[in-house]
Amino acid sequence: MNKQTLLAYCLLLPGLGLIIVFIFVIISMALAQSVGYFNFSGSSTFTWQFWQQILADHQLSRAFFYSLKIATISAILSVSFAYPLALWLRDPFRGSQFVSSLLKAPLLVHGLVAAFLYVNFISFNGFLNQIFVHLGLVSRPIRMQNDSYGIGVIILQVWKQMPFALLLLTGAVQSIGHDITDAAKDLGAGAWTRFVKIILPLTLKALQAALIIIFIGAAGDYSFQIVAGPIDVSSLAQLMLRIQANDANGWNLSATVAILLMLTALIGSALLALITQQVIKWGAKR
Amino acid sequence: MNKPCTNRLITLLVIGFCCISLVLPFSLAMLWSLVDPGHPWSYPHILPPVLSLQRWVDIWTTTSLPQALLHSYLLAPCVALCSVLLALPTAYAFGRLEFPGKQAAQLISLLPLIVPSFVVALFFSSLLNVLGIYSRFLGILIGQTVLFIPYAIRILSVSFSLIRQEIIDATRDLGGGPITVFKTAYLPVLKPGLLASIIMIFILSIEEFAIAFVVGSPDFVTVPTILYSYLGYNFIRSNAAVVSLILVVPNIFLMLLMERFLKARNTAVITGKG
Amino acid sequence: MTSVLIDSVNVRFGDFEALRNISLNIDSGTFVTLLGPSGCGKTTLLKTIAGFTPLSSGKMLIGGKETHNLPPEKRDTAMCFQSYALFPHLSVANNLLFGPKQKKLSKQDQATRLQDIASQVSLTSQLDKFPPELSGGQQQRVALGRALAIQPGIMLFDEPLSNLDAKLRDSVRFEIRQLQKQQGFTAIYVTHDQAEALAMSDIVVVMNKGAIEQIGSPNDIYHRPINRFVADFVGAANILPAQVLEQHGNLYRVQTALGQLQVQSDQAPIAKQTYIFWRPEDMCFDGANASPNGQDNIFESRIIAKTFLGNITECLLDPLPHSHDDANTTLACDKKPSIRIQNLGFQRAEEGEQVLIRVPSSNIRFLAEAF
Numbered sequence: 001m002n003k004q005t006l007l008a009y010c011l012l013l014p015g016l017g018l019i020i021v022f023i024f025v026i027i028s029m030a031l032a033q034s035v036g037y038f039n040f041s042g043s044s045t046f047t048w049q050f051w052q053q054i055l056a057d058h059q060l061s062r063a064f065f066y067s068l069k070i071a072t073i074s075a076i077l078s079v080s081f082a083y084p085l086a087l088w089l090r091d092p093f094r095g096s097q098f099v100s101s102l103l104k105a106p107l108l109v110h111g112l113v114a115a116f117l118y119v120n121f122i123s124f125n126g127f128l129n130q131i132f133v134h135l136g137l138v139s140r141p142i143r144m145q146n147d148s149y150g151i152g153v154i155i156l157q158v159w160k161q162m163p164f165a166l167l168l169l170t171g172a173v174q175s176i177g178h179d180i181t182d183a184a185k186d187l188g189a190g191a192w193t194r195f196v197k198i199i200l201p202l203t204l205k206a207l208q209a210a211l212i213i214i215f216i217g218a219a220g221d222y223s224f225q226i227v228a229g230p231i232d233v234s235s236l237a238q239l240m241l242r243i244q245a246n247d248a249n250g251w252n253l254s255a256t257v258a259i260l261l262m263l264t265a266l267i268g269s270a271l272l273a274l275i276t277q278q279v280i281k282w283g284a285k286r
Numbered sequence: 287m288n289k290p291c292t293n294r295l296i297t298l299l300v301i302g303f304c305c306i307s308l309v310l311p312f313s314l315a316m317l318w319s320l321v322d323p324g325h326p327w328s329y330p331h332i333l334p335p336v337l338s339l340q341r342w343v344d345i346w347t348t349t350s351l352p353q354a355l356l357h358s359y360l361l362a363p364c365v366a367l368c369s370v371l372l373a374l375p376t377a378y379a380f381g382r383l384e385f386p387g388k389q390a391a392q393l394i395s396l397l398p399l400i401v402p403s404f405v406v407a408l409f410f411s412s413l414l415n416v417l418g419i420y421s422r423f424l425g426i427l428i429g430q431t432v433l434f435i436p437y438a439i440r441i442l443s444v445s446f447s448l449i450r451q452e453i454i455d456a457t458r459d460l461g462g463g464p465i466t467v468f469k470t471a472y473l474p475v476l477k478p479g480l481l482a483s484i485i486m487i488f489i490l491s492i493e494e495f496a497i498a499f500v501v502g503s504p505d506f507v508t509v510p511t512i513l514y515s516y517l518g519y520n521f522i523r524s525n526a527a528v529v530s531l532i533l534v535v536p537n538i539f540l541m542l543l544m545e546r547f548l549k550a551r552n553t554a555v556i557t558g559k560g
Numbered sequence: 561m562t563s564v565l566i567d568s569v570n571v572r573f574g575d576f577e578a579l580r581n582i583s584l585n586i587d588s589g590t591f592v593t594l595l596g597p598s599g600c601g602k603t604t605l606l607k608t609i610a611g612f613t614p615l616s617s618g619k620m621l622i623g624g625k626e627t628h629n630l631p632p633e634k635r636d637t638a639m640c641f642q643s644y645a646l647f648p649h650l651s652v653a654n655n656l657l658f659g660p661k662q663k664k665l666s667k668q669d670q671a672t673r674l675q676d677i678a679s680q681v682s683l684t685s686q687l688d689k690f691p692p693e694l695s696g697g698q699q700q701r702v703a704l705g706r707a708l709a710i711q712p713g714i715m716l717f718d719e720p721l722s723n724l725d726a727k728l729r730d731s732v733r734f735e736i737r738q739l740q741k742q743q744g745f746t747a748i749y750v751t752h753d754q755a756e757a758l759a760m761s762d763i764v765v766v767m768n769k770g771a772i773e774q775i776g777s778p779n780d781i782y783h784r785p786i787n788r789f790v791a792d793f794v795g796a797a798n799i800l801p802a803q804v805l806e807q808h809g810n811l812y813r814v815q816t817a818l819g820q821l822q823v824q825s826d827q828a829p830i831a832k833q834t835y836i837f838w839r840p841e842d843m844c845f846d847g848a849n850a851s852p853n854g855q856d857n858i859f860e861s862r863i864i865a866k867t868f869l870g871n872i873t874e875c876l877l878d879p880l881p882h883s884h885d886d887a888n889t890t891l892a893c894d895k896k897p898s899i900r901i902q903n904l905g906f907q908r909a910e911e912g913e914q915v916l917i918r919v920p921s922s923n924i925r926f927l928a929e930a931f
Contacts, residue, residue, distance in 0.1 A: 008385035015376025016395050016433050022410075022432040029409045029416075038416060069409060085300075092294055102304045108541050110493045112513050113530040118312035120318060127314055157306060179645035182612050185632040186639045187710055188662035197658075201649040213399075220402025223495060227517045237404040241500070244408060252411055258405045265402055282436045284649065 033255035072221035074157035115227035152228035172206035216226035319527035373438035381446025407500035422506035445479030482547040562713025569618035596767035618867040638707035659710035831930035841901040842923035
């Protein structure tokens with residue numbers, strides 16, 4: 001190893017080294033606790049009992065499918081809203097700067113604040129209900145908070161994450177030369193064909209990045225879920241924290257949920273990215 | 287199809303939508319924070335019957351909000367300073383050196399952003415248990431510092447890469463020692479990046495919820511955890527409105543300040559703040 | 561086979577007039593070059609024909625059909641981009657087939673079309689590669705083939721050779737012209753390279769500042785330019801302001817900064833005060849062997865600089881005043897010009913040497929521009 005490489009690796013220690021150690025230790029901690037070590041309430045020995053117990057729990061499977069559903073729908077909806085906007089903002093026009101900063105404003109709003117604003121808006125005597133009643137659409141305020149499908153959570157996720165997808169996609173779309181789209185036009189491709197055959201494949205990387213990040217964020221969501229989510233079903237993060245606080249073997253059981261949550265986030269987002277890639281390749285080849 | 291005309295129409299639509307999803311909710315929050323405690327605002331009143339600053343006074347005097355503010359604003363500068371200091375050497379290596387495995391290292395540096403934050407928070411707190419660290423402040427400080435190092439690395443390594451070798455060479459060629467080189471070639475380019483990353487992490491730390499909540503609860507309150515306590519199952523609307531405004535408004539100004547430091551760069555891509 | 565008729569077309573971008581009152585009639589099957597310096601509007605004109613840039617006023621017919629509101633994808637044009645604009649995510653075969661697929665050709669027709677085009681542009685062995693893996697010349701062929709594949713009535717070329725090195729440029733230039741003759745499409749070719757324009761075209765359109773300066777055959781443009789801009793832009797030229805003194809038949813005597821010169825022209829000058837010009841190769845060093853008919857202009861010059869270019873020798877001359885001319889009659893307003901001369905082969909003359917120069921009167925022409 002030459003001197004410069006050695007120097008570089010030494011320089012990485014305080015920053016990157018710390019990150020690696022930190023994350024490694026935390027994941028090991030979770031792994032160890034999930035198989036019975038670091039048991040704060042009993043003896044610390046190797047056991048599969050916590051895994052068996054949690055995998056048999058129907059709450060877990062409900063939470064798993066719920067988190068998967070919320071993450072997938074949020075990711076797909078966010079990019080579907082972001083694409084048309086990114087294309088529209090591709091060429092600057094009067095006021096486009098203003099519009100794009102307005103669209104990105106939710107990035108500056110804290111998740112809990114967003115959740116509060118939403119709940120405040122739709123709650124039993126919130127603004128929306130007032131409007132509905134005054135317009136005569138309903139006779140009495142209706143209950144929209146904590147809807148059992150998780151629509152509120154999805155709305156919040158999309159509201160918060162769409163700007164992020166927009167940011168990534170605008171950059172990607174703007175880096176496609178006009179000559180390329182002009183060439184496609186010239187060869188007889190209409191707007192939809194251009195989108196499917198040129199724009200989508202050429203922005204695939206950014207699209208995948210947006211999907212992965214939104215998916216992981218939504219799969220691990222706790223705040224939106226607890227404020228606006230359904231009462232009768234938990235997200236994985238919510239389940240993890242609840243088990244930790246309420247169960248005698250809380251730490252060990254929640255460790256299994258944590259591992260499952262990480263696997264869900266990683267495998268789920270990777271699958272989503274892979275499927276997107278296949279679909280887009282297929283669309284471009286056709 | 288008339289392009290400018292369609293454009294204007296879509297612009298109006300988008301602005302209208304933003305008003306409904308942004309301006310309106312914030313105005314409602316503002317109104318709710320000004321509702322007089324003695325005259326509740328409920329159906330069928332369209333507007334609050336009486337407005338006053340009583341809520342703000344009440345929250346300030348009867349809740350732990352002052353303490354939460356103190357905690358948050360004490361933690362944030364410490365976290366920002368620690369993260370930036372720890373990130374500097376790595377950022378230098380990423381920005382100015384070539385070495386085997388650089389790309390992989392850059393990817394790995396994003397790890398804290400990929401692992402779900404509540405998993406990190408929970409097992410970090412269990413780690414603190416094992417290590418016997420019981421200071422909440424220290425615990426949160428360590429956790430947030432590591433969590434935010436990636437942001438500092440991203441911003442600073444771009445800064446380092448913007449330093450031009452010719453200017454370093456020219457300074458040395460004209461007889462400048464290491465201090466002169468640092469002042470003329472490094473500092474002017476690094477300064478905006480340093481300030482931006484400090485502000486960025488300051489904001490992130492104030493807003494950070496997972497670690498502050500899991501490690502800090504129940505006795506160590508910060509602004510987000512106190513907001514959280516007013517949401518959820520025991521929803522205290524006016525209090526939540528006040529704390530929301532306290533949490534959002536200063537950060538927006540800080541964010542605008544940071545944008546100025548990073549003028550040419552696309553901040554949100556670097557930070558991916560969410 | 562498609563003709564293009566452009567009638568009083570204007571294109572404005574805000575306050576900037578990119579095209580001013582352009583009228584142009586392009587017959588089916590001709591090779592037309594739009595020639596001009598950068599920023600003269602030639603590419604804008606090409607893009608309005610393709611349909612990328614809308615007209616501000618005027619009208620345009622392609623194949624006799626009004627093009628107003630006709631989007632690029634509906635026009636019978638195909639463009640070869642300067643940047644090639646190949647689709648980087650598609651293989652060469654799929655790049656070539658992009659157009660035919662949009663035209664909904666059957667699989668079988670697509671296959672035969674692909675084979676035809678690939679052999680025409682010699683890419684048969686590269687079909688499975690992707691554009692970034694190809695050399696510049698090969699990429700250029702893909703761009704050409706991709707446009708040819710939709711069998712357009714009109715091919716539009718936007719400086720297609722500007723990214724190739726000089727040797728390759730010559731051969732591709734020749735190939736494009738061959739293809740055009742074989743396929744018979746109408747070609748509109750944008751370039752700032754006058755040699756390219758002269759070599760390839762049936763018709764050259766010289767443009768400047770958004771307007772057309774002259775339309776004509778390469779021979780016309782080179783030998784009978786109408787004004788100083790065209791004379792100077794197309795090839796090298798010696799241009800002098802001249803005052804017409806007297807006329808004998810087609811022989812004119814004019815006063816210039818070099819003294820009195822004789823001009824033999826079938827075309828009368830448009831004004832008493834006009835410009836004359838001749839090409840550097842239209843004059844020679846053998847002043848001493850002047851023909852006896854007295855119609856050659858002979859003057860003495862000093863050689864300022866000499867450049868040997870292999871096939872020719874180029875010299876910059878400083879003409880010495882005619883001793884027998886009245887100094888008052890020379891045009892005082894004009895400072896004494898330098899003259900360029902190009903003669904075949906290696907010339908023996910040395911820098912600083914004084915030589916006798918001969919310009920036959922029939923080689924000097926009037927420009928249709930007064931001053």
